[in-house]
């Protein structure tokens with residue numbers, strides 16, 4: 397049981413995968429190793445099931461399971477890729493490679509090294525469909541070349557975006573969104589292991605609100621247990637409301653960053669008018685949400701704090717909380733490198 401998140405602490409074993417057909421496919425792949433495409437909507441357990449498979453298949457899953465989030469790979473800078481401890485050794489002395497060559501190299505090296513335990517290892521490619529066809533063609537060649545010692549598992553939300561030669565080399569495993577009852581079962585098992593206090597209505601509320609996304613259900617159950625002390629309908633309702641507000645505040649910050657100030661302003665208005673925040677409360681929440689997570693760096697936060705100090709004085713004296721808070725976001729965004737003039741006009745418009 398690793399990590400503070402319930403999703404990390406309670407990763408399922410293969411036997412806990414409740415979707416019979418999918419579980420049986422994985423079990424067959426244990427007996428007779430094969431490439432797989434695991435497909436289904438977000439948060440239903442595609443990656444979790446694949447990790448469970450690899451834990452059972454390999455005596456040394458630390459080394460014989462390599463996960464590459466393909467989409468993420470393309471979004472990161474060359475430096476981030478080069479210094480990723482999982483890939484460092486594959487790229488050492490190769491600092492001049494272009495990004496796509498780095499990616500192809502990591503892919504090839506991951507597929508090529510000899511398994512540490514047993515006959516083969518597993519390379520998991522998350523979201524491989526999200527990349528261009530030429531990369532998929534390179535992937536196909538690697539799959540052909542190393543199929544004897546490497547099992548490839550592609551997890552994807554959109555299997556039709558995979559090129560046919562990849563699809564034809566993999567057995568499909570379909571995972572569907574869990575029903576509310578199945579989600580309640582998972583939540584109950586985890587809440588019991590965590591010795592959390594809960595009632596059935598609370599779990600049912602969370603399971604329904606998650607809309608078939610287990611990750612969301614489990615994380616909101618944890619947030620409810622932490623915030624509300626127990627999981628009941630009313631603590632779950634309150635916590636989900638707060639999670640929704642955090643999301644709205646994050647969106648307002650992101651909208652300001654993108655120069656979409658009318659969107660930022662209307663979110664601020666909703667929170668003030670509909671959700672009953674005072675200007676001071678909302679200012680505090682803005683700072684808290686900006687500090688949480690890793691979106692904003694030290695300089696961004698420093699400037700936000702400085703501007704928040706000024707805004708706090710304005711709020712104490714002012715008549716219009718909406719205006720002061722929108723100004724805060726506008727001033728903050730205007731300072732960022734990515735944005736140039738034109739912002740103040742749109743606030744005042």
Ligand SMILES: Nc1ncnc2c1ncn2[C@@H]1O[C@H](COP(=O)(O)OP(=O)(O)OP(=O)(O)O)[C@@H](O)[C@H]1O
Nearest residue numbers: 403407408412413438439440441442443444610611
């Ligand atoms: N049967 C299960 N029992 C307990 N927890 C589960 C079960 N299935 C999945 N989970 C948990 O649900 C979370 C979401 O699963 P996972 O990340 O595997 O989804 P995914 O389908 O790969 O999502 P995405 O498409 O976003 O990558 C994981 O943290 C996992 O531990």
